[in-house]
Amino acid sequence: MTTTESSAAPSTALAAKKKSGGLTAAASNYIDERTSISGAVKALGRKVFPDHWSFMLGEVALYSFVVILLSGSFLTFFFQASMSEVHYDGSFVPLKGIEMSAAMASTLDISFDVRGGLLMRQVHHWAALLFVAAIGLHMLRVYFTGAFRKPRELNWVIGFILFILAMAEGFTGYSLPDDLLSGNGLRIIDGMVKGIPLVGTWITFLLFGGEFPGTDIVGRLYSLHILLLPAIIVALIAMHLVFVVVHKHTQYPGAGRTNQNVAGAPILPLFAAKGGGFFFLVFGVIMLMATFFTINPIWNYGPYDPSPVSAGTQPDWYIGFADGALRLVPPGLEFVGLGGTWSFNILIPLVGLGLFIVLVMIYPFIEAWITGDKREHHILDRPRNAPTRTAIGAAGVTFYAALWAAASSDIIATHFQVTMEGVIHTMQALTILGPFAAYFIAKRTCLALQKKDREIVLHGYESGRIVRLPGGEYIEVHQPVDEYERWKLVDYSDYKPLMIRPDDRGRITVGQRMRAGLSRWFFEDRISPVSTTEIEQAHGDHH
C-alpha cells in the first residue's frame, strides 16, 4: 500500500508540472502532497462571509491583538521586570539621578534611548485601548442583533471571557512600568482585595509577597502579562474562530436569506483580500495615533512612591466602570465589629459589578430559558424586533456608562465648571434611575418603530402626490414597498407569552410560574409581523 502511494505521488506531481508549469502550482502541489491541505483550503475557502460593516468589528479586535503581540514582543526585548533600585541615568533630564525601579528605568530607556521604542510603546498602548473597545462594540452588535442565540451561546461566553481577559491584560500591562500612575492603580486593587472580609489581607500578602508594594509584584504581573494571559487569550481566540466556522456566519434578514443558507462572499479570494487589506488599515490607524498622540507619558508621572497621588489619576478606560463604582459609593458604609472592619464601601461595588458581569455572561441562557425557544437562529434580529431584549441592553449600557463617566468625575468638574459633589450626586442618580428610564424609552421606541414598519408594509410610503378622484375625493397616493424591502420588514419570529402548564404529575412548580411571569414581561407588549393575508387584504382595498 505505502509503496504504491509513494510511487504514484511523483508521477502526479510531474503531470501537474507539465500541465501548468507555474511555480505557484508546483509549490501548492508540493505542499498538498505532504499535508493533504487542499481539502481544508477548499472547505475554508468556500466559507461565506456576508457583507456588513458591523460584522467587521470582531476582526478589528483580532487585528489590534496581532498589533499588540508584535509591538509587545519588541518591548520585551528591552523591558526589565525588576523592582531592584537603580538611579536613572538616561537622556530625560527631569528624572536624571532619581531613584527608581529597574522596570521604570528600562521603560524610560525604551521611551528615550531605544530607537523606535517610544513609538512601539505608544503603538502597544493605543492598540490595547482599541482592542478592548473593539471587543466592546463587537459584543454590543452581537447582543442587540440576537446573534448569541442557539447555537452560539457558548461562543458568547468565550467572547465574554476574552473581554474579561483583555481587561486583565490591560491592567497588568498598565501596572508594569512602575510609574506613579500604575502604582496608584495597584494600590487601589490592593485596597479592594483587602476589603474582602477574612481572606482579603492574606490574599494581598500572597499577591504582593508581603505588605504593599513589596519588591515582587512587577515580576509576577509580567509573567501573567506576557505568558499566561496571552496564551489563554490566543487559545480562546482560536476556539472563538473555530466556532465561527462551525456555526457559519449569521446574516441580517433580507430577500432569499433563510436560516438554512448564508448569502455573501466566499473567503477565497474576495474576503481574504478584503480582510488582509483591512488588517493593514487597522494597523495604519493605530500607527497614526501612536505617531501623533502621546499615551501614558510615564516621564511626567515619575517613579512610583507610595506617598504622592496625582490629580486626574484614572485607570485606562476599560477599568473606568469599576473606578466609577468606587467613587459613587456613599460615605459611612464602614463598620467595625465582629473582630474586624467591614468595608461595605468596597464590598457593594465588588459584589454589584460581579453580579453585573455574571448576568451579562449568562444572558443567552436566561433568554433561552424565558422564551423556551430551542430552534437554531442564523437570521439576526433587527433590534426593534426584540423590544424587551433591546430595552434590557439599553438599561445595561446606561448602567455601565454612568459608572464609566463617574470615573472621570474630577475632569468633568473642572472642564464643565461644576462642583465635584454635583457630578457625583448626578452620577449616583443616573446609575440607579438611568437604566429604568433607558429601558422604557428603548422599549417604547422599538414598539413605535415596529408599528411604523407595519404601516409601511401594509400601506407603503407616502409619496406626497395628491390625486383628485372622479368623484371629487382627494387622496394621497402611497407608493407600495418593493418586495426586497418588504422581506426585511416582515421576516422576524413572533413570540407569545408562555402558558403555565402543569407537569407530568399535574403540578405547577414555582420555576414554571417564574418562567411564565418573565415570559409575560418579555412578550406582553408586542407587534406581530405582517402576515400574507394582511398584505393581500391591504392590497385589495388599495387606493
Next chain:
Amino acid sequence: MPETKTSKPRTSRKAGRRHPLASVALIAIGLMFTGGAYAMFSTSTARAESDLSSQQTIDEGEKLFAANCATCHGLSAQGSGTGPSLIGVGAASVDFQVGTGRMPMQMNGPQARKKPVQFTAEQTRALVAYVASLAPGPGLPDASLLDAQGDAAAGGELFRVNCAMCHNVAGAGGALTEGKFAPALTGVTEAHIFEAMVTGPQNMPVFNDVNITPEGKRDIITYLKYLENNPSPGGFALGSLGPVSEGLFLWIFGLGAVVATTVWITAKSN
C-alpha cells in the same frame, strides 16, 4: 475663448498697489505697526522700576487701595465681612493676587478666578508697596530664585510629592471640593509660582521655607518651566489629563476611524 485670453493680462496688470487685496494688506500693516508700537510702549512702562519703600509709591498705593479694594478689605485693610484683613499678608501676596488678575475679584464664588490683569505694573507695585508697609510679611522673591536654572529632577520630585495631588503631575490642574479647583500651571510666571507657594492663595496651603527651601522652590519652577518649554516627546499631549482624555480620544477618533473604514470596505460599489 478669446474673451478669457483678453481677461488674463488684465488681471495681471492688477498686481502691486492696484491689487484688490492691497487695501487689506495696507490695513494689516497699519494695525501691526500701531499694535507693535503699543506693545513696545506698554512693556517699557512695565519695566519702569519704582522703589517699594518710597513714601510716594505707598501713598499712590493707598489711593488705589481706597478706590478699588477698600469696599471689601476695609479702608485701612483691616478686613470686613466680605473680605479678609490684609495686614501682614505681605508684598508677595498682593503681587500674586493683583498680578494674576484674581484681585479685584469679579464676583463671589467658590474661588477667585484668574482674569485679565486690571492694573498696570506700576499700579500693582504701588498696591504692593502700600500693603507691605502695613505690617511685615512675605516679600517679593529674589530674582536669583526665579531664573529657572535649578535642578529639574529635584524639582520634579518635590512637585510630585507636594503639588501633583491637586495640580496634576504635568501641572494640568485638578478638581477640589465644592467647585473649587487647582488651576493649570502653564503660562504662570516664575514670580507668581514662587509667590503662590509662599503665600498659599485661595485653597492652596502655604509652603514656607521650612517645608520647601527657597532652592527647592527654584527647582520646582525649573521643572515647571521645563515641562512648559519642552513639548511632549510622544506627540500631542491631549491636555496632559491622563487616561480620561486618552480613552475619549480612542473612542471618538480611533474607533471612529476604524468603524468608518469598516463601512467603507463593506460598501457596495454602484
